[in-house]
Amino acid sequence: MLIGEERNKVDQIWDTFWTGGLTNPLLVIEQFTYLLFIKQLDDIETENEANAALLGFENEEKIFGPDQQNYRWSKFKNLAPAVQFQLMQEEIFPFIKNLHPDDDASYTRFMKDATFQISAPDKLAKIIEGIDKLELDEEDSKGDLYEYMLSKLASSKINGQFRTPRHIIEMMVEMAAPQPTDTIVDPAMGTAGFLVAAEEFIRKHHEDMLLDDAQAQHFNTTMFHGFDTDPTMLRIGTMNMMLHGVQNPSIDYKDSLSKHNPDKELYTLVLANPPFKGSLDNETVEESLLRVTKTKKTELLFLALFLRILKLGGRAAVIVPDGVLFGSSKAHKAIRKELVDNNKLTAVISMPSGVFKPYAGVSTAILFFTKTNAGGTDKVWFYDMQADGYSLDDKRQEIPENDIPDIIARFKNLEQEEDRKRTEQSFFVPVEEIQQNGYDLSINKYKEIEYVPVEYPSTSELMTKLDKLNMEISSDMEKLRAMLGQ
Template sequence: MITGELKNKIDKIWETFWTGGITNPLTVIEQFTYLLFIKGLDEVETTKEQEAEFLGMEYEGLFPKDKQHLRWNKFKQLGSPEEMYEVVSKEVFPFIKNLHGKEDSAYSKYMSDAMFMIPTANMLAKIVDGIDNIPMKDRDTKGDLYEYLLSKVATSGTNGQFRTPRHIIDMMVELMRPTPEDIIIDPAMGSAGFLVSAGEYLRKNHSDLFLVQGLKEHFNNNMFYGNDMDRTMLRIGAMNMMLHGVENPNIEYRDSLSEMNKDKDKYTLVLANPPFKGSLDYEAVSNDLLKITKTKKTELLFLALFIRILKAGGRAAVIVPDGVLFGSSNAHKQIRKEIIENHKLEAIISMPSGVFKPYAGVSTAIVIFTKTGAGGTDNVWFYDMKADGYSLDDKRNPIEENDIPDIINRFNNLEAEKERKRTEQSFFVPVDELRENDYDLSINKYKEIEYEEVEYEKPEIILSKVNMLESEIIKGIQELEELLRDKR
């Protein structure tokens, strides 16, 4: 987690941006990230130079001999803020924009229209000084720092960006346990939180993948895919991935639901929180998706998309609004029937409505399924999450109650769940029962509530007690009246 001291440093830099007139949080994050990236480049270069010197080898770095003055440790020492501003705005920034040359990388694609927007030399000097005091060598610190910056988008409620809380993303990744061979996509990626978390899970649990050349190449070039329709978020997502050590993520500007998306049978894992409450014209939607479920609702169309883009045996863990689970329209029933009858629905994890506060109070659930094309749903596991480690009000303060460890533990040991009763927090529901209920997947349809029998006293005893209380009240009033009379 990010420490109080580091948080204070970042807040101070953030304040410098705001007082200097840059008040859009996404713009602040972009400009902040460019400078973090410039500093990080210099640190990586210094480490490689030291290693080469130690091994007695030649090292040809990112910065040619005539560009050494563009390195962070050089320009930060320039005599005046004006000198630094001149170098950074006119030389350093164009240099990092063209870093990947003409390569077709996510970095070069989305940096091409990046703009340097810090307006004054003094403001730049203050920000450079602030960033210079932030430790950047540890990748975890970089990641935490970036997460903290992104959280400010959510708290500012800017541009309608809908950020999935990090602990919910991490839980979904833990449930799916990505492998070094997986090909992972988030078709509505935003800041690439799911892809970053999957990458961090693999680093932690499969560190040997970096020792196998083929797997290392796969991790850096062919494992991670993300689509979005906001170029700012694509830039931020690409930076986020690179700050987390993924060299060349496949990040595309693309409307995932349109005909321009030709992906089919391509990925082995979908992790996503697609847009809710959207409504599209039929003309704007790929015909392949309308064949699965004829609807204009984005949350249903994305489920159809996940089925199409997964390979046989591919898995999905996705967040949906509760209405997807019990909606009575033909389209709602159609998509639920498709997943249950033609593929393997594994789990429904119902989440409390406060999970996405303060910027949305919608009730949601996580749907986990495997694409088979030949059915396979037998018993579906339901879990009623009541707490996620944070208060469910707008403040979202940390609390002790947290079902997430229990969810991960139970999902990874489903055999032990078979004897659980419907009155407990998790239980199985057989597929035949789902069919009988029109494929309704809301947990309340199947959960049984145990009512404790409350024994009340007999009416005559209650009346006797009421009379006694009334007598005491009258007596008290009389005593007060006597006191008042005596005072007169």
């Protein structure tokens, strides 16, 4: 998490954008990202040059040609503001837009429509100076910086964007445990938070993957897939992945629920927090989804989509609003029945309503399931999350109470949960009981509350105490009167 002085530096840069006329947070993040990317290109070039010199080889991975050395951050950051501004507008920004002119990479496609929107030389110079002072030596620091910038979407609610808290994403990814062989997708990716967390998990737990040429190629090109319908979010998501070291993520414009999405049995892991509110016209929705759950509700249609796009044996970790768990409509029951009877539902984690503040106070849950098309649910693990390490109000300040480590530890050792009672925070429910309850998946349907009887003193004891108190009060009053000479 970005804290202290570094956060203040980012705030100062943000204020410079703001006073320069850029007040849309998405546009600020976009322009901020372009400059970070330009700086990173120079960092990569410098590192390649140093490695080549150390090994006595010629640097064959040059980004900047002989006539483009002034495009390097280390060079142009020291130029006069007017020269910087002209160079950025006329040469450097067109250069980064056309880094891969013959490539069909996500970066190339989404940068075609990119525009440079910093309007004055003095503002650009101040922003460059601010970015140059940021400590961005490690991958984690870049991720923290990006996360902090994205958090500024909270008060704007631009385009209805609904940012998933990073610690919730990281918990889900830790539990889903992506593998080097996985093909991962987020069909409603936003800023690509889930894909970034999956990439970080792979680097941490499977670092040897990047030492193998074939696996490294998979990591950089075909492992991570993300779709959205907002061009700005697609650019931000692509740059986010590239800043985290994924060279060419498979990110594309796609309305995932529409008839124009042909994806079927392509992925092995879905990580997503799809849109909750809203409904679609049935005529625009892909027919195979309506066969699973005939509805206009996006949260139900996305669950049907996840099952369609997963390969057999593929798994999902996804966030849903509470209504999905207990809604009584035919569509609600149909999708729950599909998950329980025709696939393998592993876990339902109920989250407190404050998790998504300050965006909204909606209650949500996380579903973990595996596509089998042949059932497999024998029992479902429920967990009642009470705290996520932050206050459940709009401020979301850090607090000691945090169930997340316990959730992860228990999920990884489910065999030890067999004897847990319904009065505890986590427990199993057999599939037969879920079926008998109309496939209700709300934890309150199965949780038992243990009432501890309270014993009160008898009436005579209370009267004796009252008499004693009255006598003490009378005695104190007599002493007070004596002191006052009455």
